[in-house]
Amino acid sequence: MNVHAPGSPGATGDSGLTVRDLVVGYGPVAALRGISLRVPRGAVVAVLGGNGAGKSTLLRAISGTLRFHRGGIASGDVTFDGERISGVEPSGVVARGVVQVPEGRRIFARMTVEENLRAGALGVRDRGANARARERVLGLFPILAERSRQRAGLMSGGEQQMLAIGRALMAAPRLLLLDEPTLGLAPIMAARIAETIQEINAQGTSVLLVEQNVATALALASHAYVLEVGEVALSGAARDLAGDDEVRRRYLGIDPDADGGTSAPGTPDAPGTPDVPAERRTLTRWSA
Amino acid sequence: MITFLELLVNGISVGAVYALIALGFVVIFKATEVVNFAHASLLLAGGYVIARLHEVLGFWLALLAGIATAALVGALVEFLVIRRANVAVRSVLAIVTIGVDIVLTTELTRRIGTEVLALGDPWRDRVLRVGEVSIAETRLVALAVAAALITAFLLAFKYTAWGVRMRAAAEDAETAALMGVRLGRVSLSAWAVAGALAAVAALFLCVFPTPGLDRGTGLAAMKAFPAAILGGLDSTTGALAGGLIVGLTEALMNGYQNQLAFLGRGVGDVAPFVVMLAVLLVRPAGLFGTREPARV
Numbered sequence: 001m002n003v004h005a006p007g008s009p010g011a012t013g014d015s016g017l018t019v020r021d022l023v024v025g026y027g028p029v030a031a032l033r034g035i036s037l038r039v040p041r042g043a044v045v046a047v048l049g050g051n052g053a054g055k056s057t058l059l060r061a062i063s064g065t066l067r068f069h070r071g072g073i074a075s076g077d078v079t080f081d082g083e084r085i086s087g088v089e090p091s092g093v094v095a096r097g098v099v100q101v102p103e104g105r106r107i108f109a110r111m112t113v114e115e116n117l118r119a120g121a122l123g124v125r126d127r128g129a130n131a132r133a134r135e136r137v138l139g140l141f142p143i144l145a146e147r148s149r150q151r152a153g154l155m156s157g158g159e160q161q162m163l164a165i166g167r168a169l170m171a172a173p174r175l176l177l178l179d180e181p182t183l184g185l186a187p188i189m190a191a192r193i194a195e196t197i198q199e200i201n202a203q204g205t206s207v208l209l210v211e212q213n214v215a216t217a218l219a220l221a222s223h224a225y226v227l228e229v230g231e232v233a234l235s236g237a238a239r240d241l242a243g244d245d246e247v248r249r250r251y252l253g254i255d256p257d258a259d260g261g262t263s264a265p266g267t268p269d270a271p272g273t274p275d276v277p278a279e280r281r282t283l284t285r286w287s288a
Numbered sequence: 289m290i291t292f293l294e295l296l297v298n299g300i301s302v303g304a305v306y307a308l309i310a311l312g313f314v315v316i317f318k319a320t321e322v323v324n325f326a327h328a329s330l331l332l333a334g335g336y337v338i339a340r341l342h343e344v345l346g347f348w349l350a351l352l353a354g355i356a357t358a359a360l361v362g363a364l365v366e367f368l369v370i371r372r373a374n375v376a377v378r379s380v381l382a383i384v385t386i387g388v389d390i391v392l393t394t395e396l397t398r399r400i401g402t403e404v405l406a407l408g409d410p411w412r413d414r415v416l417r418v419g420e421v422s423i424a425e426t427r428l429v430a431l432a433v434a435a436a437l438i439t440a441f442l443l444a445f446k447y448t449a450w451g452v453r454m455r456a457a458a459e460d461a462e463t464a465a466l467m468g469v470r471l472g473r474v475s476l477s478a479w480a481v482a483g484a485l486a487a488v489a490a491l492f493l494c495v496f497p498t499p500g501l502d503r504g505t506g507l508a509a510m511k512a513f514p515a516a517i518l519g520g521l522d523s524t525t526g527a528l529a530g531g532l533i534v535g536l537t538e539a540l541m542n543g544y545q546n547q548l549a550f551l552g553r554g555v556g557d558v559a560p561f562v563v564m565l566a567v568l569l570v571r572p573a574g575l576f577g578t579r580e581p582a583r584v
């Protein structure tokens with residue numbers, strides 16, 4: 001594996017998010033075993049990996065919510081723009097500009113759309129900033145303005161994901177942590193969410209994206225890390241990873257020997273191409 | 289008919305006071321998922337301070353002091369006990385509050401002794417007569433004050449940042465934390481507000497026609513417990529409905545006690561619990577409570 005790690009700690013100074021040798025355990029069970037990664041300012045960085053690889057644990061460690069799951073940081077640290085944020089209360093992490101959109105959306109279903117957005121702004125005292133954030137959110141998601149008085153629980157999955165992202169943006173984050181934002185969404189809605197993530201990033205917010213949909217994630221990100229059982233198994237430029245044989249075989253379901261790999265990473269999960277023999281196609285699908 | 293009208297007004301008035309107490313239960317339960325069995329001792333503490341200070345400070349200042357004390361005691365219980373107790377199961381904390389209640393109530397009853405303490409309220413035993421219906425002024429004031437406090441509370445719960453914080457934390461604590469809500473402060477404010485409401489309730493439980501504050505006053509707070517339960521422990525609307533139902537049931541049962549002699553004496557004290565059981569048989573989550581969401 002000769003994909004280098006351009007995001008190695010300390011390589012590009014102190015701006016952005018730096019995770020250094022992070023070890024996290026839930027009781028005696030180690031979930032992260034010495035992870036280091038960087039999200040440079042303005043970048044979109046993806047974290048990939050299967051179930052149980054430690055992706056959600058990583059986000060919890062950054063946002064300070066490990067204790068809700070009886071977990072804790074054993075060693076290592078997390079800094080944002082040079083300031084240590086590991087060991088800081090979740091509210092302190094939010095105040096420093098790092099805000100997470102939780103997995104499974106977790107909107108406040110009993111509250112209205114408007115109240116959900118208000119809840120997102122609770123960590124920020126500045127009224128002017130709140131008004132600007134609201135304008136930005138409603139610009140990104142006009143549907144939230146239309147539905148402002150509706151109970152959030154009554155919206156569709158895609159709309160709820162928009163609300164969850166909009167709610168997080170209300171805190172005017174400098175770094176947005178996204179945990180599986182396209183999970184369980186219809187493909188067209190997943191594509192819209194992906195576009196929105198690009199737009200949010202273009203507006204100047206860095207993004208750390210945790211995804212199981214590898215094709216989408218690699219299309220959005222400039223760099224990516226692949227986690228396996230709590231360790232960084234691979235890392236590198238997203239373009240290099242998307243072209244890497246092992247990643248293609250294991251995560252994109254493309255058999256590199258079959259020369260079917262002309263499909264761009266934007267067309268996900270294609271199990272094979274027509275010129276692959278039927279027998280092998282089945283094999284590829286099962287190994288994906 | 290006249291008796292019925294009098295009983296009705298008294299029942300609603302007492303019910304509104306129970307609703308104040310039940311609201312305290314509900315606020316604490318929503319914010320921290322703890323059933324607070326120490327509520328009666330918060331109420332007793334507030335009442336005791338009013339009773340002891342009214343001669344020195346005058347009634348209104350004493351009332352303020354009582355409210356502040358009960359709020360402070362509530363906040364202290366949260367800060368010193370609930371927050372430190374490192375238990376995963378919230379029902380264990382409910383049992384911890386029983387311990388807190390025993391400690392506080394024992395100390396307060398020791399101080400009160402066998403006395404019946406007046407609270408020095410300005411309404412005394414004056415009675416308002418409308419036609420043939422006569423109602424104690426204290427009952428009308430209780431009704432007005434409770435209604436005003438409950439309205440203010442519900443508006444704050446719905447519209448202020450404090451309310452949004454409380455509701456967000458109640459619905460999903462972890463996500464609320466991700467939004468920058470400080471759960472410790474939410475919990476602290478819930479206990480303080482519940483204490484303050486309990487102190488106001490203490491006042492109206494001890495004024496005419498009740499002789500005053502005695503060691504049994506805390507028990508009256510336990511009547512708000514079926515009110516909170518039958519309304520649904522996590523519903524503010526439920527606390528109101530539950531309070532009124534319990535107040536009316538109690539007043540009517542006591543008022544018509546002679547016609548209900550076959551049930552034995554003191555049936556008014558039992559009735560709220562019977563109503564609670566009946567409601568729970570039909571609606572296990574209470575009238576307005578949230579059922580555990582079922583995934584379809």
